[in-house]
Amino acid sequence: MRLTVLGSGAACAGDGGNCSGYLVEDRGVRILLDCGHGVASTLISHVPPDTIDHIFISHMHADHFIDLLPLRFAVTKDLNGLPQPAGRLHLPPGGVRSLERVLDAVCFPPDFFSTVWNVTEYQPGDIQQLDREICARMAGGVHYIPGWAIRIDGSASLTYTGDTAPCDDIRDLATGSDLLLAEATLDEPEGGPVRGHLTAHQAAELAASAGVKSLMLTHFWYDADRDAAAAEARRWLETEVLVATDGAVVEL
Ligand SMILES: [Zn+2]
Ligand SMILES: [Zn+2]
Structure with a gap:
């Protein structure tokens, strides 16, 4: 299983950076996790866009899905689409309606x-079989809108938190x-009743409690100190800590 980081930024990624997007390739199956600003153009420099078998969107914040618009044009410039849909777009519950509103706002046709x-919504507790030996599972996180973590099991296993505060279901x-x-995302833990993100320390606690082999930190603001975030995580975690940078490739 190979992970390519296409975008590692939070809602504003900064100069030259992309928002959330991760390409997972395993046994010939290509899976895109999230498709935020800038991801479509970067993706097509790595692989032909019509070879993406599955696209999973963690939640309907723009920094996680808005580049579905240019990615769709990368698959075909023809507004009539393909003779047959190729690949599946897996949206969170309510995602179909959200995209309908976006298409209406930007004056593109509803189809x-x-x-x-093939556009579908996943449901809580779903196990999606992507091929005989690769499956995806989702768990709800704690975010300002409903957000989902996604686990891919194949020749290796990868769990992507999406955007979330500390969450037992994601653990x-x-x-x-x-x-x-x-x-x-955070330098300091959020206080108050509304919470939706992690600090590097909290990400390390999540990794430790889940017993994962390695942790990669991601979803950084334009002014984040990524090295400091990694150092903070390493204080709390004995296993490997990586920091996502756009273009990074990890073989699992
Ligand atoms: Zn985000
Ligand atoms: Zn979000």
Whole structure:
């Protein structure tokens, strides 16, 4: 299993950076996890866009899905789409309605996505069989809107937190993963009733409690000190700590 980081930024990634996007390739199956600003153009420099078998969107914040618009044009410039949809777009619950509103706002036809991808919504507790030996599972996180973590099991196992505050369900989902790709958006823990992100320390605690083999921190603001985040995580975690940078490749 190979992970390529296409985008590792939070809602504003900074100069030259992309928002969330991760390409997972395993046994010939290509899976895109999230598709934030800038991801489509970077993706097509790595692989032909019509070879993506599955696209999973963790939640309907723009920094995680808005580049579905250019990615769709990368698959075909024809507004009529493909003769047959190729690949599947897996949206969170309510995602179909959200995309309909986006398409209405930007004056694209309502079948803009469904003529290139089979568009479905995943449900809590789903296990999605992507081929005979690769499956995806989701668990709900703690975020300002409903957000989901996604685990891919194949020749290795990878869990991506999406955006979340500390969350027992994501810990359970991630248990025993080879890699936990965890957001580390915050410098300081959030107080108050509304919470939606992790610090590097909290990401390390999540990795430790889930017993993962390695942790990769991601989802950084434009002004984040990524080295400091890694150093903070390493204070609390004995296993390997990596820091996502756009273009990074990890073999699992
Ligand atoms: Zn985000
Ligand atoms: Zn978010």
